[in-house]
Amino acid sequence: MNEFPEIFELNAGDYVETFVKWLTTDHMAVFDSIRDGILAFLLRMQSIISFIPWFVIIGIVFIAGWRLKGVRSGLFYTLMLLTIGLLGYWNDTLLTISIVLTAVIISLVIGIPFGILSANYKRMDNIVRPVLDAMQTMPSFVYLIPAIMLFGLGMVPAVFATTIYALPPVIRLTTLAINSVSKEMIEAAESFGPTPWQALLKVELPQAMPTIMAGVNQTTMMAMAMVVVSSMIGAKGLGYSVLIAINRTDIAMGFDAGISIVFLAIIIDRLTQSIGDKFRHDE
C-alpha cells in the first residue's frame, strides 16, 4: 500500500533523450557550427592571454587594483598572483581565465539583450522568470548532462555548461536595472521624442549600468564556481588539477590548486565590483 503504483509511470527521461537525439541528429549542422564558434573564440582567447608575458599580467592587475581600489589592494592582488605562480599554477590559471572569460562574454552577449527585452515585454518576463528560478535552484553539475549530450567531452561542453550556469544573474539584474530606472527620468527622455534606441542607449542603459555591473560580477563569480565541476567533462586548468588531486587524494596538490582558485576568484570579484562602482552616479 505504501508503494506508489508502478503502472502509473512517467518516463520523462525517455522523452528528453528522444528530444536530444532528435536535436543532435537532425540538427547536427547547427550544433557543429556552435561548437566551432565557441572553440574558435576560446582558442583565440587562450592565444591572446598566453601571449602576454606573466609580469605584464601582474602589472596590469596591480595597476587596475591600485586605480580602482587603492595601492594596498593592488599590492595584495600582486602578492596573490605571485603566490599562484610560485605554486606552479600559472599556466593552469591562464587556461581557467580563458574558459571563464569566454563563458562570461557569451553570457553577457546573450544575457544583457535578453534582460532588456524581458524588462520591456511583460509577457516575455513571465516566461523567462520561472525558467531562471529553476536554473538557479539546480545543482551546477546538472548542466554537465545536456552539455555532454550536445557536445560530447572537451572544452566546448565545459564552456557551454559554464555559460548556462552563469547566465541567470546577468539576465535578472539587467531586467531589474532597466525596470528600476526612475520613471520621471524616462518620461523626461520621452518628452524629447527619442527613438526607442536613443532612449535605451542614452538614458536607460547608462542609468542601469551600476546594477547591470553587479550582474556581471555575479555572473563572473558563478562561472568561477563552475571551474572544478566543468573539469569533470574536460575543462583543463585549475579545476582539472583539483579534480586529479581529489582522485589521488593528494592533499598537497589539492591545497595548492584550491588556493589558486580562491585567489583568482577574489581578484576577479574585487575588480569587477569596483568597476561597477565606477558607474554609480548619485542623484
Place this chain on the structure above:
Amino acid sequence: MEKIRVENLTKIFGKHPQKALEELEKGKKRDEILKETHHTVGIGNVSFSVHEGETFVIMGLSGSGKSTLIRCLNLLNKPTAGKIFVDDENILDYDKKALRQFRQTKIAMVFQHFGLFSHRSVLENVEFGLEIKKMDKEERVTKSLEMLKAVGLEGWEYHKVSALSGGMKQRVGLARALANEPEIILMDEPFSALDPLIRRDMHTELLDLQAKLKKTIIFITHDVNEAFKLGDRIAVLKDGEMVQIGTPEEILDNPADEYITNFIEDIDRSRVLRAENIMRKRSLKIGKNTAAKIALEILNDSDYEHGFITDRHDNRILGVVDADDLLLAIKGKLPIAEVMHTDFVSVSEDAYVKEVLEIAAATKYPVAVVNGEGEYVGRIQRAALLKALV
C-alpha cells in the same frame, strides 16, 4: 492666435477605459465610476484653448487631474477620448514618427522633480534634446552654453547635476527645455519642490524670460498666488473637470463657485489686482479754466470730496481741490489754479495694488491714475483700496 485647442478631452485610468467612458457619457460622476467600475477618471470632458504666446495656468487641488491633463498635451498620457489640436493638427492622429517629430520640435516639458539625467553633466543634460534631433556636437554645445547662460548657470556647465541645489536643478530643466526652441512649454508644478524664496526668484526669472521669448506656456500649480502672478489666463480644475477659465481679474471678481471662492481666499489680492482694476474710471475732473463757482457745483453734485483739476488739452492732472478750496477761490475771486494743491500722487494704471497701497498711505487725497501717456484715466479712493483687498 489660437495655438492649442482641446476638445472634450477625457483620460480614464484602468483596464477597460472604454467601459468607464460609456458610464461617464451617461452622466455618471467621478466618484460613482470609481466605486462601480474601479476606474479613475483623471480628467473628464475638458475643453479649452490656449493662445499663442500666453502663459496659461492650470490650477487645482491635489488629485484634480492637473498632471493627467498636461501629460496628455505631449501624449505622455494617451487620452481615452477627445481631440487635441496644435496649430490645427489633431496630435492624436499622429503616428509614432510624427509624434517624435512633434516632441522634438514643438513642445518641451519641465518636470516637478526636475527629471534630470544623473549620469550626465549639467551641459550634457541641456544638450539632450538637441542630441536626439541629431544636431552636430559643436552646434549643440554652443547652443547649450548659451542657454545655460540665459538661466544664470554660467560656470556650472561641467558639474554633475547632483552638485546643484534644487533651484539650480530646475534652471537646468528649464534650459534643457528651452534649448530645443519649442513653441510650447509644459511645466508641471516646476517650482513646488523649491523653497519659497528660491521660488520667488524663479518666478521673476520665468517672467523675464517669457517677456523676451513669448512662448506658449502651460503652467501647472496648486499655489494660487503663483497662478495669479504668472498666468495671463487661469483655468481651475476640480475632480477632473474644468470649472472656470478666465483672466486673474475675472476669476477674482466672479468666482464661478464656492470651490473657486475657497481657492482664492488665501490669495494676496494686492499682488494680482492692478490700479486699473479698482479705479473709478474718468471720475470727476474739472478743467483748470472752469469758474470756481461752477466747479463747486460740480463737486457738490458728485459723491466725491475731492476733484482733480486737469488741462483740457492734454488731459494731464495739475492739482486737486476740495470744497473749502473752492469757497476760498470764490471769496477771493481767484482762478482755481491759485487754490489747488499740487502735492497729490498718481500711479500708472498697470501698477499693482500693492504699490498703490504704499503710496496711498502717504497722502490725504485720493490717488490719481494715469495711463502710459500721462493722461488722467481715473482715481482710486482709499475706501476702494480696502474693499479690493477683502
